[in-house]
Amino acid sequence: MEAQPLTVLVVGATGTIGRLVVAEATARGHTVRALVRDRTKGAQLLPADAELVVGDVTRPETLPEAVAGDAIVLTLGSFGTGASSPQTVDYAGVRNVLTALASLDGARPRVALMTSIGATTRSSSYGHPLEWKRRSERLVRASGLTYTIVRPGWFDMNGPDEHQMVFLQGDRRRSGGPADGCVARADIARVPVAALTSPEAVGCTFELVAEQGAAPSDLRPLFAALDQDPPGSLDAVRDEANMPLDAESGPRGRWSRRRPA
Template identity: 85%
Template sequence: MAVQPLTVLVVGATGSIGRLVVAEAIARGHAVRALVRDVAKATQVLPADADFVAGDVTRPGTLPDAVAGADAIVLTLGSFGTGESSPETVDYAGVRNVLTAVTSLADPLPRVALMTSIGATTRSSGYGHLLEWKRRSERLVRASGLVYTIVRPGWFDMNGPDEHRMVFLQGDRRRSGGPADGRVARTDIARVLVAALTAPGAAGRTFEMVAEQGGMQGNLGPLFAALDQDPPGSLDAVRDEANMPLDAEPQRVRDDLDAVRARTAS
């Protein structure tokens, strides 16, 4: 069945996953809008078929024009770890700022695919600070009222050359903090993110993705459809461990969730 072409905004478009998402979406016949800080630099690493829009997720005023008219948004944000590019300012607040821009639009609102990480619910690993902010970004997406898919990939490009068969998991129980949790190719992550935008069975799902021996499935629809949907109104994914109580969260995080919910209800 032919897929209706979409206008897809890619946030994090020049990153190692984002640029592959841009290429995959174009290959699938979608019109791609790449959000970039520096258009001149972006043209050197992204396909010329993309439409470049200047903006920065840490500067909310630059985002309304970028999201206007988008049918779908793929969020592949990744911080450098410190300062103005910390997990809070980029991985979390960047998602918040995009959602704020989106929910100020008139209907129809875009569908969202958010990439976070396997182990996002871990509270004790060496990556805990980063993972906690990624988990908070997931909660914002679930609270937004938008149609969404949240993908938690394993370790990038540590899979073997014959390991491209996708396995989708739920419950986020692989928590070694290393490649033993699962590995997956960046190109396969991009394919799953783009496929999720049009697959009915991907709506409202959160899952971890890893690769096993074999080729990637030609049709990802059955994999999406076999997943359980996140409980309506829940901040966390289906079967996630309840180990981040809302009343223990920073006040600014709770305020953000209240603001997203208020916009959804209005």
């Protein structure tokens, strides 16, 4: 049975993955709302049938009117410095969206968050900026919302015949390079959109890479083979316990197990 169409908000909609998520969600019959900072730029980059919603994840006051919908796909990516640092975009951007949702009575959208393979490493291979993506995952798990978290490998460095998706758990590939796994951007975009209507994807966190073979037409068997994250845990199933909660702090003090700061 086909899932009912949703109203899907895409956050990071003008990015290289976000644009493909908008196209994928539209192709699946969903009503797509695209969060953009600049309406003119958004209109140039996105299809005409996407509703453009002006807002900025680094400006919380712009978000409450933008975040309405049945589902949200977060594909945020920082540039590494200043106002677009991992802390301000990859982490605080997710926090600001979730805070805006909490301000809306009864808002319980399904959430799909894209982070990165290697998010749990503490070594210099990937660098500490990915720790902010891990913290954003913890925010989503602590929110109480229905979620799926996707950690893709290296974008578009797969071979032309490598589209067979592989879902991994435990985040143990840590070379800091393409040897950890690669996957096409178009294949990445399919996964969070499919997760929004797949019961099998609820509460799952996984790494996404591609191997030789054709892209699967149905992702539900891949979702069904995953283990869910432990109820009440801020970390994913089989993740290494190498970022102690009692050593984490934020602008409002120590992290709470219910709502990280």
